Amino acid sequence: MPQIFHDLLFDYTVRTVALGAGVLGLVSGALGSFAVLRRQSLLGDAISHAALPGIVIAFMLTGSKAPVVLVLGAAIAGWLGTLLVMTIVARTRLPEDSALGIVLSVFFGFGLVLLTFVQQQPDAAQAGLDRFLFGQAATLLASDVVVLVALGGIALAAVFVFWKEFKLLSFDREFGVSLGYRMHVVDILLTSFLVLAIVIGLQTVGVVLMSAMVVAPAVAARQWTDSLRTMVIGAALFGASAGVTGSVASAITPDLPAGPSVVLAASALVLLSMTLAPRRGLVWGWIRHRRNRGRIVDGATVADA
Amino acid sequence: MSRTPAIEVNDLTVAYREQPVLWDVDLEVPQGVLMAIVGPNGAGKTTLIKAILGLVKPVAGRVLVHGRPYTEQRRLVAYVPQRGTVDWDFPTSVLDVVTMGTYGRLGWLRRVGRAERDAALDALDKVGMRELAHRQISQLSGGQQQRVFLARALVQDARVYLMDEPFQGVDAKTERAIVDVLQDLRERGNTVVAVHHALQTVPEYFDHVLLLNVRRIAAGPVSEVFTQENLRATYGGRVPYLTDGNGSDRLVANVG
Numbered sequence: 241m242p243q244i245f246h247d248l249l250f251d252y253t254v255r256t257v258a259l260g261a262g263v264l265g266l267v268s269g270a271l272g273s274f275a276v277l278r279r280q281s282l283l284g285d286a287i288s289h290a291a292l293p294g295i296v297i298a299f300m301l302t303g304s305k306a307p308v309v310l311v312l313g314a315a316i317a318g319w320l321g322t323l324l325v326m327t328i329v330a331r332t333r334l335p336e337d338s339a340l341g342i343v344l345s346v347f348f349g350f351g352l353v354l355l356t357f358v359q360q361q362p363d364a365a366q367a368g369l370d371r372f373l374f375g376q377a378a379t380l381l382a383s384d385v386v387v388l389v390a391l392g393g394i395a396l397a398a399v400f401v402f403w404k405e406f407k408l409l410s411f412d413r414e415f416g417v418s419l420g421y422r423m424h425v426v427d428i429l430l431t432s433f434l435v436l437a438i439v440i441g442l443q444t445v446g447v448v449l450m451s452a453m454v455v456a457p458a459v460a461a462r463q464w465t466d467s468l469r470t471m472v473i474g475a476a477l478f479g480a481s482a483g484v485t486g487s488v489a490s491a492i493t494p495d496l497p498a499g500p501s502v503v504l505a506a507s508a509l510v511l512l513s514m515t516l517a518p519r520r521g522l523v524w525g526w527i528r529h530r531r532n533r534g535r536i537v538d539g540a541t542v543a544d545a
Numbered sequence: 546m547s548r549t550p551a552i553e554v555n556d557l558t559v560a561y562r563e564q565p566v567l568w569d570v571d572l573e574v575p576q577g578v579l580m581a582i583v584g585p586n587g588a589g590k591t592t593l594i595k596a597i598l599g600l601v602k603p604v605a606g607r608v609l610v611h612g613r614p615y616t617e618q619r620r621l622v623a624y625v626p627q628r629g630t631v632d633w634d635f636p637t638s639v640l641d642v643v644t645m646g647t648y649g650r651l652g653w654l655r656r657v658g659r660a661e662r663d664a665a666l667d668a669l670d671k672v673g674m675r676e677l678a679h680r681q682i683s684q685l686s687g688g689q690q691q692r693v694f695l696a697r698a699l700v701q702d703a704r705v706y707l708m709d710e711p712f713q714g715v716d717a718k719t720e721r722a723i724v725d726v727l728q729d730l731r732e733r734g735n736t737v738v739a740v741h742h743a744l745q746t747v748p749e750y751f752d753h754v755l756l757l758n759v760r761r762i763a764a765g766p767v768s769e770v771f772t773q774e775n776l777r778a779t780y781g782g783r784v785p786y787l788t789d790g791n792g793s794d795r796l797v798a799n800v801g
Contacts, residue, residue: 277632407641408645408648411635411637411645412645414600414630415645416648417600418624419648420619421648421649421653466636466681468637471636
């Protein structure tokens with residue numbers, strides 16, 4: 241075990257991977273809190289799947305696999321997918337979950353077609369694009385991490401700057417409109433930063449499982465607190481620790497993909513939180529139930545006597 | 546009192562898809578009155594309030610607040626939505642929700658400070674909930690939730706208060722407390738318009754009333770328009786409570 245801590249401090253690859261995954265967990269946890277509170281857990285799934293064609297198209301247009309280029313392509317496609325969902329909900333009678341389902345599968349299907357096409361090309365430059373499906377931490381370079389940290393920093397700064405507006409949107413959108421806020425602008429802002437939070441995780445976690453990093457840390461943090469600020473900070477820390485644990489495990493274990501291990505780490509946090517958290521946790525609920533029953537039985541005994 | 550009306554609605558028509566919800570409604574609410582909006586389910590009461598606030602787009606019509614379009618007069622208007630429109634399990638405190646009433650004058654990016662929190666505490670005082678300021682909102686009773694929303698509107702420090710069912714699901718003691726707050730608002734020259742369900746308390750709580758069923762049936766002082774005839778026109782044959790029909794506000798419990 242100490243070998244891991246040694247690697248974490250001194251091994252270049254492990255350190256880079258841990259830093260990258262930590263940042264992605266931090267950002268997706270913070271932004272994911274708002275998505276979960278707005279009951280938009282599925283939106284993260286749609287955004288991450290919708291990003292795939294953007295990644296492949298960005299590569300086809302530029303021939304480059306630089307993370308800035310691919311992340312930009314992913315962000316544009318993810319953002320277009322989100323706007324499409326919003327438009328479908330506003331203009332048609334389809335409910336939101338159907339709109340999300342349609343956009344998710346159409347974009348993802350298209351992305352898979354493009355990916356297959358690109359992979360059949362003789363040129364070897366495309367090698368490795370498929371790591372965006374399930375993620376691969378070990379491919380992160382220090383230069384990639386610099387980009388991730390910069391983009392993640394922007395998203396976190398936005399949460400701080402627009403704190404009041406994001407809270408108003410999540411709790412009572414109509415009241416915000418009545419106050420004179422252009423809430424659709426707040427909505428587009430928050431969703432755009434959610435897109436940013438998701439795309440910076442795609443290389444490490446992959447499009448298939450990234451939405452878990454939006455939902456799981458937020459759900460885990462919600463169990464422990466009744467304050468929005470504590471929840472957002474807690475979700476960011478949970479996300480970061482899941483990111484570091486999962487990606488380091490992947491980096492030091494051959495053939496263990498990063499996405500699934502990061503998501504498993506986050507799921508473990510959810511499980512722990514839902515079981516053990518005071519007040520909301522299952523164990524606590526069970527103890528309270530037992531105690532109340534005991535009280536009623538005592539009461540009955542007294543009454544009988 | 547030849548002042549501009551607090552609210553002036555002209556030829557307002559609102560439709561959801563083809564179905565008209567409000568049809569050609571005219572309404573003048575004088576300043577300084579306490580007006581109830583009554584009507585059966587689906588009469589468009591909530592829609593009227595939302596249309597005045599610009600939350601739903603009318604097909605036709607015009608709304609003026611203190612003589613000018615609503616968008617220029619937002620600071621003059623406070624809003625109490627229906628209690629059921631928000632998630633009461635949201636991780637936030639009573640004080641935090643009430644403080645949202647100050648967001649309008651704060652505007653984008655400016656942060657909540659001591660002045661806003663003090664204003665929110667004062668408003669909580671007025672609804673008798675100061676000691677619950679730091680309680681999580683999921684631990685409130687229905688009546689307490691309603692008073693939180695009322696306090697959030699009070700902190701807006703407006704001239705016109707639009708309320709959607711402020712008495713919905715509250716106990717008798719809370720109802721009394723809310724009525725006191727509304728009457729206090731009126732005494733200080735403000736205007737209150739509230740969607741109201743219990744016909745029997747209209748004459749006791751309010752001085753003006755709008756009877757609405759998609760169209761405006763009647764509007765004016767309770768003593769003049771809250772009549773058996775108008776109620777029958779509003780509710781069809783099924784009126785739970787009727788006045789005795791001679792213009793007085795004495796009530797007879799006359800079912801059917």
